[in-house]
Amino acid sequence: MCWPRCGRVRAEPVEIIESIEDLRLARRRLSGRVGLVPTMGALHPGHLSLVDHAWDENDVVIATIFVNPAQFGPNEDLSAYPRDPDGDLAKLTAAGVDIVFTPTPAVIYPPGFQTYIEVTEVSQGLEGAHRPGHFRGVATVVAKLFNLTQPDRAYFGQKDAQQVAVLQHMVRDLNFPLEMVVCPTVREADGLAMSSRNVYLNAEQRRAAPVLYRALQAAAAAYDSGERHPQRLREIVRSVVADEPLGLADYVSVADARNLQEQDTETDAPLLVSLTVRFGQTRLLDNCLLPFSLNTREHLGRVLGAG
Numbered sequence: 001m002c003w004p005r006c007g008r009v010r011a012e013p014v015e016i017i018e019s020i021e022d023l024r025l026a027r028r029r030l031s032g033r034v035g036l037v038p039t040m041g042a043l044h045p046g047h048l049s050l051v052d053h054a055w056d057e058n059d060v061v062i063a064t065i066f067v068n069p070a071q072f073g074p075n076e077d078l079s080a081y082p083r084d085p086d087g088d089l090a091k092l093t094a095a096g097v098d099i100v101f102t103p104t105p106a107v108i109y110p111p112g113f114q115t116y117i118e119v120t121e122v123s124q125g126l127e128g129a130h131r132p133g134h135f136r137g138v139a140t141v142v143a144k145l146f147n148l149t150q151p152d153r154a155y156f157g158q159k160d161a162q163q164v165a166v167l168q169h170m171v172r173d174l175n176f177p178l179e180m181v182v183c184p185t186v187r188e189a190d191g192l193a194m195s196s197r198n199v200y201l202n203a204e205q206r207r208a209a210p211v212l213y214r215a216l217q218a219a220a221a222a223y224d225s226g227e228r229h230p231q232r233l234r235e236i237v238r239s240v241v242a243d244e245p246l247g248l249a250d251y252v253s254v255a256d257a258r259n260l261q262e263q264d265t266e267t268d269a270p271l272l273v274s275l276t277v278r279f280g281q282t283r284l285l286d287n288c289l290l291p292f293s294l295n296t297r298e299h300l301g302r303v304l305g306a307g
């Protein structure tokens with residue numbers, strides 16, 4: 001494959017927009033199918049895979065870069081979150097994106113802002129339990145981006161599976177006229193899920209970090225051999241992580257992938273196995289669906305958050 005993709009190279013430079021007014025004007029000018037790729041920047045090939053998927057099935061691609069204060073807790077890494085505006089624009093230009101929306105927090109949350117969206121049930125467990133208010137911030141900003149860009153399709157990564165489930169519900173419950181597309185997690189060669197936060201890892205922690213994927217693979221292998229008991233699957237994941245002295249498992253979850261309810265008894269439901277592991281101050285997140293054959297774009301969108 002050539003890069004930027006053959007036939008996708010834009011004749012005109014990418015349009016960079018910072019204000020709501022300019023975005024609305026630009027949106028009115030667009031015709032054809034519009035794909036939206038929302039991000040927080042510090043872009044890596046995982047993000048760019050969403051752009052590729054968007055290119056495959058839309059006439060226009062809009063990417064957004066916004067580090068959303070509303071989804072960070074008071075003790076989280078908002079001010080330290082990696083930022084690379086010039087690198088991001090170069091990557092999005094090379095990827096052939098048409099419009100990049102990069103608002104400041106004051107544009108998204110002007111003085112007097114007081115309207116938030118809560119997706120109540122599916123936001124509660126997993127990341128929601130560890131990061132109070134996180135999904136309220138995510139749902140609110142994504143709803144605003146949907147309203148502003150009016151996409152036909154919006155692209156999200158499996159990497160943030162609960163985010164997908166929350167947004168699937170929001171789209172259904174509030175009748176957003178768009179299709180959610182869920183793209184498989186892009187990994188480094190050693191299995192580590194690509195993440196903007198991986199830059200926080202020191203060399204030793206980076207070498208240890210593929211333990212998350214190894215733990216998921218161990219659960220998948222047990223599942224393939226017939227193991228269906230959620231508690232035993234959790235123990236398998238925990239025991240792989242416990243063998244890695246630099247990593248400390250935060251939570252390990254085996255939930256029904258459709259509603260994210262934690263499972264306690266043997267089940268044939270599609271399962272979302274997810275875990276977070278701390279390496280010093282850095283908390284990494286990963287997941288997979290079981291059966292493992294469900295980890296394709298075709299199934300992810302149908303299963304995650306479906307019930």
Ligand code: AMP
Nearest residue numbers: 039040041046156157159160185186194
């Ligand atoms: P973020 O910038 O972390 O908010 O991520 C923006 C979008 O990229 C979200 O839909 C993420 O789920 C997705 N994403 C992040 N990392 C990956 C990855 N390794 N593979 C695929 N998608 C990803």
